[in-house]
Amino acid sequence: MTKIGIIGSKGRMGAALAEAVMQAGCELSGGADKGDDVRPLIAKSDVLVDFSAPAALEATLDACVTAGKPIVIGTTGLEERHHWLIDDAAADIAVLQTGNTSLGVNMLSFLVEEAARRLGPDWDIEIAESHHRHKVDAPSGTALLLGAAAAKGRNIDLASHSERGRDGITGARAEGAIGFASLRGGSIAGDHSVLFAGEGETMTLAHHAQDRSIFANGAVKAAIWLLHQDKGRYDMKGVLGL
Ligand SMILES: NC(=O)C1=CN([C@@H]2O[C@H](COP(=O)(O)OP(=O)(O)OC[C@H]3O[C@@H](n4cnc5c(N)ncnc54)[C@H](OP(=O)(O)O)[C@@H]3O)[C@@H](O)[C@H]2O)C=CC1
Numbered sequence: 001m002t003k004i005g006i007i008g009s010k011g012r013m014g015a016a017l018a019e020a021v022m023q024a025g026c027e028l029s030g031g032a033d034k035g036d037d038v039r040p041l042i043a044k045s046d047v048l049v050d051f052s053a054p055a056a057l058e059a060t061l062d063a064c065v066t067a068g069k070p071i072v073i074g075t076t077g078l079e080e081r082h083h084w085l086i087d088d089a090a091a092d093i094a095v096l097q098t099g100n101t102s103l104g105v106n107m108l109s110f111l112v113e114e115a116a117r118r119l120g121p122d123w124d125i126e127i128a129e130s131h132h133r134h135k136v137d138a139p140s141g142t143a144l145l146l147g148a149a150a151a152k153g154r155n156i157d158l159a160s161h162s163e164r165g166r167d168g169i170t171g172a173r174a175e176g177a178i179g180f181a182s183l184r185g186g187s188i189a190g191d192h193s194v195l196f197a198g199e200g201e202t203m204t205l206a207h208h209a210q211d212r213s214i215f216a217n218g219a220v221k222a223a224i225w226l227l228h229q230d231k232g233r234y235d236m237k238g239v240l241g242l
């Protein structure tokens with residue numbers, strides 16, 4: 001039976017994951033949270049799933065590399081240096097990192113890339129996301145994932161074309177920009193929409209998460225899939241066959 005260890009086990013996703021691990025017929029090898037040494041958990045797990053905080057990442061990756069164990073990283077709010085750490089670790093172990101483990105969002109990402117490519121630069125792209133009042137990072141990891149898909153479709157660099165947090169006299173929208181807007185409140189599990197705005201018409205592609213089970217089920221599927229992969233960096237496309 002596949003033994004899955006959870007980093008961030010006492011959080012909202014930790015609870016949803018524990019349920020999904022059981023439902024998938026896997027064994028929950030245990031959990032680690034803030035202040036814990038992750039090494040004992042990693043030693044008794046076949047694969048790790050991390051839904052915690054960016055601050056945990058460096059120690060977790062070091063310990064996974066030392067133990068030769070694969071890891072699924074769902075934690076968001078990652079900065080450039082975290083992505084370098086992931087690239088380094090992926091030279092030794094299998095690492096899957098994604099801002100969203102659900103099938104629907106990854107399908108949406110595929111559609112956004114295609115729409116951005118086919119509609120072309122005359123259509124402005126704006127990404128909006130809504131989440132529960134406890135969320136600490138913005139834009140969401142999913143919004144950034146969708147932004148990356150749009151940028152890929154447009155064949156442009158996302159970082160240099162992003163417009164975030166508009167306020168005051170911002171000036172007109174920059175040509176070719178990809179805009180981001182974040183709303184926070186209540187218990188919203190995660191809503192994302194991508195608006196394509198042309199002259200005289202708009203088109204919106206959107207995803208609504210009804211609860212966290214979609215993320216948890218996707219993460220467990222990813223963990224089982226990752227066990228059969230060579231070292232390297234992966235996203236959900238391989239898991240979902242997209
Ligand atoms: N990729 C995806 O599909 C999804 C990603 N997420 C992301 O997952 C992350 C967790 O979300 P959520 O469960 O709602 O958040 P919570 O705040 O509910 O849970 C986070 C957990 O991680 C623990 N933690 C914090 N710092 C560390 C650390 N340094 N080492 C180990 N554990 C730590 C927390 O412990 P303590 O409370 O003691 O600080 C807590 O138990 C977020 O980044 C979120 O955006 C969420 C849903 C889906």
Ligand SMILES: O=C(O)C1=N[C@H](C(=O)O)C[C@H](O)C1
Pocket residue numbers: 076077099100131135139140141142143189190191
């Ligand atoms: O914090 C959350 O809850 C979620 N975080 C992820 C993100 O930042 O995109 C995924 C999902 O939307 C829920």
